[in-house]
Amino acid sequence: MSGANVISHPLVQHKLTIMRDKGTSTQGFRRLLREISTLLCYEVTRDLPLAHQTIETPLEEMQAPTLAGKKLVFASVLRAGNGLLEGMLDLVPSARVAHVGLYRDPETLMPVEYYFKAPEDLNERLVIVVDPMLATANSAIAAIQKLKERSANNIRFLCLLAAPEGVAKFNEAHPDVPIYTASIDRKLNEKGYIVPGLGDAGDRMYGTK
Incomplete structure (x- = not known):
């Protein structure tokens, strides 16, 4: 779909299949989410700009590549976003972190904000x-x-699963923000869940209902 980048790496797809299985335990789901988020982070940061700095190896001095610019910001949409956040921080431990607290009203399916905290200089990251x-x-x-x-003016959105309806609505609202996902599933059901999906990610990660 336009505006959505599907990450088809075999390890991503294999781990996603295990996560979809309703028999996967809370512990297993949480571990797999952390593992798959590291792989997804690798893909979403593939084109980060590089600069060069002088270092000395045990043999000689050289110009070596290093990340350019200010450190990244990972913005977690609470609560389930923290499952992806942990694995991404394993890969990029110096990243800054923002938290956006939202929950979905079960009747209207609209977001209700309850918390927001972010670094000050988002326009530079x-x-x-x-x-x-x-x-x-x-x-x-x-x-x-x-x-x-x-x-913030340089934003990417990373998710594990997407629905075609969600991709279309997101692209209409934020056409400047690319989507990265492991799968675009078939549809949304009448309750707003992705089908075939994997259930409620937060509930499966934390063992709640």
């Missing part, structure tokens, strides 16, 4: 927003709008 599901897209759209209001 790449912000990668993380949330396992892009279903109705309401929460993702609201989170990114909040970050834009705080001056």
Whole structure:
């Protein structure tokens, strides 16, 4: 789909299949989410700009590549976003972290904000927003709008699963923000869940209902 980058790496797809299985335990789901988020982070940061600095190896001095610019910001859409956040921080431990607290009203399916905390200089950093599901897209759209209001202008959205309806709605609201996902599933059901999906990521990660 236009505006969505599907990460088809075999390890990503294999781990996602195990996560979809309803028989996978809470412990297993949590471990796999951390593992798959590291792989997804690798892909979403593939084109980061590089600079060069002088270092000395045990044999000689050289010009070696290093990340250019200010450190990244990972923006977690609470609560399930923290499952992706942990694995990404394993790969990029120096990244700054923002938290956007939203929950979906079960009747209207619209996001309700309860918390927001982010670095001050978002306009100078790449912000990668993380949330396992892009279903109705309401929460993702609201989170990114909040970050834009705080001056973020270089944003990417990373999720584990997306629905076609969510991708279309997200692209309409934020056409400047690319989506990275491991899968675009078939559809949303009448309750706003992705089908075939993997259930509620937060509940499966924390063992709640």
